[in-house]
Amino acid sequence: MPHTVEWKVRLYLFEDEGTTKARVVLDAGAASLTGRGVARCNPADTDVPEIGDELAAGRALHDLAQQLVSAAERDIEGVGATAPSTRQFVGWPT
Structure with a gap:
């Protein structure tokens, strides 16, 4: 079953006296x-x-990505499945 959606992302940047703030809305x-x-x-x-x-x-x-992964994990658990480990490994796995 094909599934196609479009998500829109807007990124806003604000700079004032050496501090830059960003807000990204999905x-x-x-x-x-x-x-x-x-x-x-x-x-x-x-x-x-x-x-x-x-x-x-x-x-x-990065903040948005973490929120998306957390939402997916909650949804996976909500349907009774086990969410995969999101732990990332550096180097060779043991």
């Missing part, structure tokens, strides 16, 4: 999730707004 039709991220420039470093944008956006997307 519109999945029936549900909506919001991820948030912040980046602060060290006062001793050169202020490069693009780096703050990248860090804050990446952190907001």
Whole structure:
């Protein structure tokens, strides 16, 4: 059974005096999730707004990704199945 959906994502960036805040909103039709991220420039470093944008956006997307995985795990358990382990391994598994 084919299944195709379109989810819309909007990313908002706000910068003020060395602090960049990001908000990413996922519109999945029936549900909506919001991820948030912040980046602060060290006062001793050169202020490069693009780096703050990248860090804050990446952190907001990471927050959103964690929310999506958590929602999927709850849904899996809700249908009586066992959610797979989301633990990530670095290097060779033992």
